Amino acid sequence: MSKPEAPDVAFSLLHTADWHLGRRFPRFPEEDEQKLTRARREVVTKILDLAESRRVDAVLCAGDLFDEYAPDSQWWKAVVEDLARRKWTRQVVLLPGNHDPLVSRSVYEPSHAFRRGLPPFVHVVDRPDFELELADNVVLYAVPCTSHAGQNDPALQLPARAPGDERIRIGLVHGQTFDIEGHQTNFPIARDAAQQRGLDYLAIGDTHGFRDVQPDAPVPTVYPGAPEPATFGETDAGHVALTFFPRDRRRRAIVESHRVGTWQWSEQTCSSIEELRALKSDDSLRKCVLKLQIEMRLPITEYDEAGAILSELQGSLAAHPRVGVLLADRTGLRLEPPGQKDFPDDLPPVLKSTIERLVAAADQEPERAERALHHLFQLVKGR
């Protein structure tokens, strides 16, 4: 389906969700964690800039803007500042999700400094019968999450189309359109909820990958996904949805996925020193969060080289890392049992004796002994 030209577009919007501002990444060292949390804040600016450059008529944020309902002030202040500096007339709608539900002491409470700091063009969905006229003949209905979990379908709480209502009707909710065993409480959304409620577009949030739930359905139900991935294995994360409503009301709304994320999260296993060497020259890894599993057994010289490559990928105080954020599991990096031949011939007897003892110890505790041999190798190799 082709994208309609501007004159054919009755209304356009930017649909985003799952910013998860304030999310911590405790599995990473502090420096790496800062990179990732900083990227989450920066992507908000990118999203708002995109809305401006694409001149969309409205911006819908479908929940989980914050990772918790009362995040640290640095997170909501950044959002307020970014919104407040824009002199917009386009309306922005913020929806509380299951991570940041509309509960007592949440940022969405009217008395909260976040709410008070928002400019007038920003609306918070703070009641179940929320209705907002986005433009002439374009109306938005939305239902907020008021708890971390719920069993009722928020989309089916939206009002149905009344006979004779010819307006473009957009729904905005947060939940899941698929069943996960044991998670029946996660705001289930019927796949045909948009049709049941006579909507022209159902904007939803929760899943972190971009997804048009039923591309063949006459009405799009869309997850834009998280603009920055939050963990490994999130397919198609890092996007927002740009949605265009044709003037010809018989046509389905056009949904365009637009990448805004900085980081790619990927997992890789290296089984040979060659594969590991290849990573050194892969420039794409600089903006990558790489979970690297090393599975190889090497002679001591290559073992030494593998260690050096990993250090190079990881970076140091003196050198930038070749991988943006590296999570290397080197428990699978093993040393082929070395012998005296792998060491210089003219070592003092006591060191030769040490090598023999460590080789013997490798039978009992291979990991320690291999590493000890490697340390010894490093200490004597360049003498």
Next chain:
Amino acid sequence: MWLRRLVVHSFAGIKHADIKLDQGLNVLYGPNELGKSTLVQAIRAALLLPDSSAAHRDLIDWHDDQPPRVELTVETDRQRIYRIKKSFGSGADGSSLLEFSKDGESFVLEAKGRDVDGQVRELLEWGIAQPGGGGGKHGWPEAFLTTALIGTQDEVEAVLERGLDGDANESGKQRLTRALQAMAESPEFRRVLAAAQVKVDEAYTPKGRRKRSKGSPWTEIQSRLKLARDEQDAARRLVNDSLSAGAGVEEIAETLAGASTQQAEAEAASQLLQVACRQNEARTAAARFLADAEKTRDRVQAYYTAVEETGAVLKTAEAALHDANAATAAAQTALDTAEEQVTAASKHLVKLESGSAEQERKIQRQEIEKKLLAFDAARKDGERELELANLAAVAHRKADELASGVEASEKRLNDAGDLLQRAETQTTGDQVALAKLEQLELADTLAAAIADLTTARADTEAVAKLRHEAAARRQEAQVIRSRIEALAVPDEKALSELGQQLHSLQIAEGKLQVGLSVRIAPKKPLDMSVAADSAKPIAHHLADEKTFEAEGHLIVDLAGIAEVEVTGGSAALRQEAQEMRQRWNHEVTLILSAAKVESFEQLLDASERATKELGQAAALDAEADQAEARARGAGDAETRLAVAERSEREARVQLDAQLTAGDSFERLLEEALEAGDPEAAEKERQALEQNIAKRNDQAGALRTQVARDESTLESANRELEAQRRDCKAADARLSGPFQDVLARAQGTLAKITSDRTSHEAELKKLGTSASATIDAAREKQEVAQTRADQARELLEQKTDAASKAQSAVTRSAAQLDERKTRAADEDLPAAERLVEELRKALKKLPRPTVDVDDEQLAAAHELVKRTTNAVRDLESERSKREGALETVGGQYIQDRLDRAEEAVESISDLEHLTEIEYSSWQLLLETLRIAESEDAVHLGDAVVRPIEERVAALTQGRYDTVSVGPHLDDISLTLAGAARDQTSLSIGTRDQLATLLRLTIAETLETAVILDDQLVHSDIGRMNRLAELIYRCADKSQILVFTCRREEYEVENYTAKANWVDLRRVVERSGADEIAGEV
């Protein structure tokens, strides 16, 4: 290690001394008897002697009864400064403290009491056994390094005689081995060793524990891991809560499904019974209706039959009456005629017999004329009767018209009444609905009150449970305390006193352990056994002299000759020890017996267990406090419950007041729950109130109309009544029903006219006189008279018959009127149709499939009610649990747990890698040391080179080589190619050799060494060279020289390097006056 400061109080002959020392050479000089050796002894006591050792008696100030005290500050490594404080004596006089500092200014307590000596010996690594092990001479622990580094003045050469293999443990040997081997190692090995050590030091303490200080690789990992685990625990708790809540929802859902099934079954069963019951009731009612209808129909039928029969009787009576009247009239007529004929015949006869014919004719004429007049009068009467009958007919017609008007009015009135009744019925319905709404509102209030009550009861139960738990904990704690009390374990104070007593006993017995030595020199081979202290006797066959040693008790059994028992200590001390032992045995036996233990150690264990259990009791009390606090935290649940109960009761009373027959709380509560929307209920209420008002208005208008119609009807009835009275009056003026009278009058008038015409014709015939006719006239008179008599008799008979017939007609007519009136109110066809319809309806009604009685029906109702309540309660519970689940559960918390677990896993992996990394360095270091140790076990070879060089320098090459045994024993010199055992050397040379060995060891260990006036046998030349050597050795070690000959250490170019301490300035002697003159 080097010594920084020494402070002594009341120590042997020194009242007070305070000496600050430097690294390098310290020359402490002063005259004899100033206390130089005492200061050395003070250092040794600080480092070696337990505060309660019996040897302390040698340290007691001769002029003071204060316990001897010493304070020694040492630095083992950079910024690792320890201060040892000891006060020597028995009981409370003895004490030890070990303090630590990084700056030498502020100290923190590291250990006290017995632990001090243990830690000091670990720090020194001098091969001294831990406290409690074997002691040395006179209680002073001995080892090779104590002899080498802080040996006393009188054991200068002991270092040459003693090797490391005589040490109590291996620590001294290991330390020296490490140091000496390092000297002998290749530079590359040392580099590797140092690098490994650096890496190990990054992560581990000298004792091999993980470093916790800032900069340690573990610190950040542990910190991150702790945070991640805390988060994991918190998230797991929430997930567990969520799972528990989810399980609770599922559980309640299952229970609810079962309860719903039971409810449905109960309802179905109840429905079945109700249907059967209704069918029964319907059939019974229909049968009753049919019977009633049949009765009605029979009754109506009887009315109709009676009317018909009465009509027939009346008709018969009327016919009889008519015949009787006709017969009467005919008889009357016949009588009249006969009488007239008699009269006429008589008159005619009279006239014929007495008068003229003319007169007779005239009389006849007059008679006929009289009859004509009579006919005229009768005609007038008939006409009047006809007029009266006509008037009555008019009155009846008018009455009929008025009755029709009344009937129409009544119909209108009935219609208005029906409308009014309908309006009132509808209003009543609306009022019932309104009342129902009010009931539902009250039921809603009651439902809310019941919900509050349920919550309050749950809270109360929770509070009661907490209180119960608290009481149980307290009881448990009390049980523990009672059990502990029953154990009769002495309290801590008593136990401490016992400990003190035992300690004193041990000290008293320790005083007897002075060290015994018995030398037996047999004149001839001798069999004997020796038992040292409490050991078993050991048999000996003694041919040569042998010395036997013991701590305090020695029994030598000279077989067949004598038994020699040697005990240590004075008689007083033995007496003291024995008394203390007796006292101990006496006192402690009772306590041990009470506590049911056999030894003081067991008593201590029991006390420890008791303390532990009391701790548990305290913990239980704390738990009880917590439970009570939580109960208190739950607020006044009972008050809330009472309020909730009162609210529920009031709501129930209010609702009860509104209950009508057939209503029940349960049904109303259920309806209130189903009603749901209060706004809709309010709207419904308003609509009902509007309808009621509107219908009241309509009813008012209808009532006005009905009143008006009733008034009109009343006046119409009054008018009708008056008209009927008129009719009755008109009828009363008539001789019978106006129709009959009218018909009779008309008949009479016609007959009169006819008779009059005949009489007028007869009058015309009169003309002829008739004497002849007199006879005929007489005969005629007689015949006429006979006929008249017969006619009269007949008339009487007919009149009587007519009267009877009239009575019968009147009676029958009245009866007919009554029956007609009654029958007119009934509708026989309708009654028959109704009977037929009811019969068909009864036939159509189904027969019940089951037999049911009231008891069964009530039981079914009760079951439905119970199951419905159960379902409602379960639904309410499910809502609550779902609410709880929504608050805590969902993907949100699972995500959080997943992240936390990933973090824990990731950081644990990092910790594992770090552990592998550093422990591999540790392994490398250990392996290096093992290899080093096993490759260089001959310590003598390691130390011989510097000693050889120094001996050569000292003796100016007199000796060729020096030989030192593998354990630093068996030192010998080679002179002119011949080995010279050290015992064969001069005292001075041995003294010098020992000093060089000690200096070399101190230099190797980079530690302090004390030289206490040791070189008194050296000549001036060697002394000068030795002094220079001492200065050189002081570059790597601390040397404390105590001397009374200061000048021997004043070596050109070196003097300034030494720290010179004039002991006269820093030492205050006890009884100073006695030696003042010597200075």
